[in-house]
Amino acid sequence: MSVAHPFSQTRTVALIIALAAVFAAVPVRGQGAWVQPRRAGYIKLSYGASTAARQYTFDGRLKQYADNVDDNAFFDRSVYMYLESGVAKHGTMVIAIPYKRIIIRDAAFKYRTYGFGTALVGARFDLRPMMRLGPLDALALNVALGIPLGYTRNYAPSAGAGQIDAQAILTYGRSLWPSPMYLQVGAGYRYRSSIYLLSRTTACQVGSDINCFADQKPDYGDEFVATAEVGATVAGALFIQAIGNLTWSITAPTEGFSVSNPIPTQQRYAKVGGGIGFSLPQGGGVNLQVFGTPYGRNTIRSVDIYLGLDYRFVWRSN
Numbered sequence: 001m002s003v004a005h006p007f008s009q010t011r012t013v014a015l016i017i018a019l020a021a022v023f024a025a026v027p028v029r030g031q032g033a034w035v036q037p038r039r040a041g042y043i044k045l046s047y048g049a050s051t052a053a054r055q056y057t058f059d060g061r062l063k064q065y066a067d068n069v070d071d072n073a074f075f076d077r078s079v080y081m082y083l084e085s086g087v088a089k090h091g092t093m094v095i096a097i098p099y100k101r102i103i104i105r106d107a108a109f110k111y112r113t114y115g116f117g118t119a120l121v122g123a124r125f126d127l128r129p130m131m132r133l134g135p136l137d138a139l140a141l142n143v144a145l146g147i148p149l150g151y152t153r154n155y156a157p158s159a160g161a162g163q164i165d166a167q168a169i170l171t172y173g174r175s176l177w178p179s180p181m182y183l184q185v186g187a188g189y190r191y192r193s194s195i196y197l198l199s200r201t202t203a204c205q206v207g208s209d210i211n212c213f214a215d216q217k218p219d220y221g222d223e224f225v226a227t228a229e230v231g232a233t234v235a236g237a238l239f240i241q242a243i244g245n246l247t248w249s250i251t252a253p254t255e256g257f258s259v260s261n262p263i264p265t266q267q268r269y270a271k272v273g274g275g276i277g278f279s280l281p282q283g284g285g286v287n288l289q290v291f292g293t294p295y296g297r298n299t300i301r302s303v304d305i306y307l308g309l310d311y312r313f314v315w316r317s318n
Contacts, residue, residue, distance in 0.1 A: 032084075032124060032140065032142070033138040033139060033173025033186070034173055035090060035124050035125075036084050036085060036092045037086050038087070038088060039315040040085075040086045040315070041083065041085035041086060041313050042083070042084045042310065042311070042312050042313070043082070043310065043311050044081070044083075044311075045079070045308065045309050046080045046306045046308035046309075047077075047078075047079055047080075047307050048076065048077070048304065049305045050074070050075075050076040050078075050303070050304040051074065051076075051302060051303055052065050052073070052074040052300045052302040052303070053065055053070070053071060053073060053074075055296075055299065055300050056269070056293075056295075056301055057297070058253035058298040059253075060296070062301065065300065066104075066107065066259045067106070067107060067259075068106075068107040074104055074262065074300055076100070076102050076302075078100045078101050078117070079099045079101075080096065080097070080099075082094075082096045084124075085315075089126075090125060091123055091124070091125055093123055094120065094123060095119070095122075096120040097149070098117040098118070099114075099115070100113065100114070100115060100116070101113075104260055106260065109210050111156050111157055111211055111260045112157070113156075113157050115149075115152075116151060116159065117149065117151065117159040118146045118147060118148050118149065118160035118161070118165070119146070119147045119149055120144050120145070122142060122143050122144025123144075124140045125141045125143075126138075126140055127139040136177055137175075138174070139170075139171070139172050140170075140173075141169075142171060143166075143168050145164060147164060147198060148160055148163070150198065150199065151199055151200070152199070152202050153196065153199040153200065154202060154204070154214065154215040155202060156211050156212065156260040156261040157260060158263060160199070160263070161192075161218075161220060162196050162199035163195055163199070163217075163220065164193050164195045164197075164198065165191065165192050165193065166190070166191045166193065167189065169189075169225060169227075170186060171185070172186070173185075180232055180234075180236075181231065181233075182232075185227065185229075186226065186228075187224070187225070187226040187227075188224075188225050189222065189224060190225055192220035192222055194217065201215045210260075213258075213261065218265045220266075221251045221265060222249070223247055223248060223250065223267075224246075224247075225245070225246065225248070226245070226246040227243065227244065227245050227246070228243070228244050229243035229244070237278060239275075239276065239277040239287070240275070241275045241276075241277075241289075242274045243272075243273060243274065243275070243291075244271065245270070245272075245291075246269075246270050247270075249268055252268070252297070253266040253267060253268065253297050253298035254266070255298075257298060262300055264299060267296070267297065267298045267299045268295075268297040268299070269296035269299040270293070270294055270295040270296070271291045271292070271304070272291065272292055273292060274290065275287055275288060275290070283311055283312040283313060284311050286307075287307075288305070288306070289304075290303070291303070291305075
């Protein structure tokens, strides 16, 4: 029976934490199991391209995204900034800001929007001390608010739903040391409020302004969310990952969404995909993620591709 040197174990666990951060899912849910060390952080800038020619109806059938349009009709070409920073020994601040660029076409018109969407602002709390877990285990509570950044919610397509969300996700992770791999699973709840104070409306002539619709402040359904992922590093510089995400409205969808503004009030879908990344000198990195939508109800059946640049840093103390 062999016994590993403590330094080797510590270094391997640190590498697992870095790997888990490199593959922060985009759009970000802020649901990792590992906290950042105090005064350490991670920033990532990603370009996302989501494209769809079909949609899942509210009862799960596949159909054209837009009637009489056989080709791709939904195009999301957005930029995402994601930041983690260790602000306390057992606490990490998480911020994600999307700049949305959405283009939709139907048989008659093309709709487009550009602007900041709904930001994620939250924190991750390390629960290991109170649970007495081993050095290879991680357990964290992720809490966050979805905060609209002042976009116009009754402009089609909108940059977001327009209301404030709140979510709490419990995530468990484990390093598979001495193998340079990790796994993590998480589950939680997203509360979708009726608070619309941080988004705007615009006056328009409904029926003549094709990019405008009546502001009805819909009642969005709360959601159960879950994730599972496994990742590995090869030769200390190449990272690979497989990941699955589930979003499940507590109330089943009963009516479809608008093609020109695809933000369902209730939706259920699964995203499955993977990623690959390369570590660069001085704390940098580049990574690619690809996701598909093998299951859905009342949602877009898109292929999502994200290309990201990341940087890990340490705050210098005076």
